[in-house]
Amino acid sequence: MRDDGAGVERQGMIREKLVYSADPLASLLLDRLGLGPGGMAVVALAWGVLYVLVLPAIFGSLHGTHGYLGSLGDWHAQLLLFLVFPATCAFYAWQPRSIAGVYRAMDLRWGLVEVGSGYRRRIWLILAVCAATAVVLFDGPKMVVGYGSWWMTENWAFLVGREASLAAAFYVLAMIAGRQSVASLEWRRILSTPLSASGLRAASTHGLSWTLLMALLGLRLSVEAIELPQRVGAITPDYYAKIALYFVVGVFCFWFPLSGSLRRDHGLGLKWLVPGLGVVGILSLPVLGFVVLRFLLGA
Numbered sequence: 001m002r003d004d005g006a007g008v009e010r011q012g013m014i015r016e017k018l019v020y021s022a023d024p025l026a027s028l029l030l031d032r033l034g035l036g037p038g039g040m041a042v043v044a045l046a047w048g049v050l051y052v053l054v055l056p057a058i059f060g061s062l063h064g065t066h067g068y069l070g071s072l073g074d075w076h077a078q079l080l081l082f083l084v085f086p087a088t089c090a091f092y093a094w095q096p097r098s099i100a101g102v103y104r105a106m107d108l109r110w111g112l113v114e115v116g117s118g119y120r121r122r123i124w125l126i127l128a129v130c131a132a133t134a135v136v137l138f139d140g141p142k143m144v145v146g147y148g149s150w151w152m153t154e155n156w157a158f159l160v161g162r163e164a165s166l167a168a169a170f171y172v173l174a175m176i177a178g179r180q181s182v183a184s185l186e187w188r189r190i191l192s193t194p195l196s197a198s199g200l201r202a203a204s205t206h207g208l209s210w211t212l213l214m215a216l217l218g219l220r221l222s223v224e225a226i227e228l229p230q231r232v233g234a235i236t237p238d239y240y241a242k243i244a245l246y247f248v249v250g251v252f253c254f255w256f257p258l259s260g261s262l263r264r265d266h267g268l269g270l271k272w273l274v275p276g277l278g279v280v281g282i283l284s285l286p287v288l289g290f291v292v293l294r295f296l297l298g299a
Contacts (some may be wrong), residue, residue, distance in 0.1 A: 012207055015103055018116045021098035021181075022124045023175050030093060037094040044089040046079030051161045061151040061158070068149040077152070084216050085169060091213050092172045098206050100185050105202035124178035131174040132167040138238065139166055157268050173217075180253040181208065187257035200258075207254050213224065221246060240281045 020026035029035045035043065056062045058069040063072060064070035103116075122223065140163055143153060152158045187203050 004042055004133070015116065016096045016100040019099050019179055020175075021120050022122055022178075023128070024125070025171065026092070026096070026175070030096075035093060037090040040093040040210050041090040044086040045082065048078075050084060051165065052077055052081055052160075055157060055161065056151055059154060059157070061154050065153075071151045071152060074151065075225050079223060079264055080220060081165070082219050085165070087216050088169065088172060088176075088213065091209075095176060098209065099179065100269040102183070102187065102199070102206050103203040106111050106199035116182075116186075118182035119179065124175060127172035127178060128171045132171040135166045135170045136163045139163065176213075177253070178247050178250075184253050184256045190258065206256065210250075210254055214246070214254075217246060217250075 017027075020030065029040065033039075052071050052074070053062070062070050064073045116123075140159070143159060143162065152162050183206075191200060191203060211293050221239075221242060283295070
């Protein structure tokens with residue numbers, strides 16, 4: 001019995017590593033450095049403190065003056081680097097463990113190649129690197145040319161720090177979306193067949209954690225909708241692209257895995273209630289956050 005238990009544990013660990021097998025950054029952080037979700041959050045928060053507080057204190061950019069926004073007055077940057085970015089990094093480290101847990105709850109008797117071959121594909125690394133590169137190429141020139149008196153444009157240290165943060169964030173988000181897409185496709189196929197209730201329950205629980213991450217990202221989009229008109233005078237076209245991507249990825253990765261089970265059972269019973277509310281929540285979070293923030297800020 002002890003050997004069987006050890007074998008199950010080893011199988012679980014292999015599946016967890018399989019989820020990020022195409023991600024060299026995750027392999028470095030999770031395997032070699034031993035960082036878990038808490039460690040990732042602490043590292044991200046430490047970077048936020050360094051970038052928002054320490055460096056501005058060194059360069060005299062903490063406090064704002066007439067027409068100049070210092071880092072202490074930049075509540076947008078504080079929200080992103082003290083809350084959204086650490087939480088996203090924690091989810092990035094926690095997600096493989098949660099995905100592997102769903103597979104274990106499904107009690108599959110298949111080999112690893114049949115179950116998780118999609119996680120090994122190098123396309124996810126290529127897309128993540130492209131996303132990180134594209135955001136820097138797009139945002140860098142815009143920062144230099146289009147923004148005015150703002151502490152992030154004060155010197156090259158702040159500009160490089162901003163672009164490094166954006167590159168890391170978009171790489172992490174692309175990897176999260178890639179893993180979730182593979183899981184969504186496989187879980188829908190698995191859940192469309194008769195399965196124990198524990199598998200469906202585990203997939204639903206993971207979906208709720210996905211909704212919490214989307215809530216933070218929706219809050220970030222709400223903040224950007226308030227900041228852009230004040231900073232550059234209008235909502236820029238790339239913002240609408242982010243909103244569209246948020247809707248597509250959020251709804252697909254939450255609804256699609258469960259839809260196989262729901263379609264199998266037919267009807268519109270109570271089983272549809274939680275997924276339906278989840279979809280409504282994902283779709284409404286940016287709008288709700290925008291309204292609430294506008295009211296709180298009096299903007």
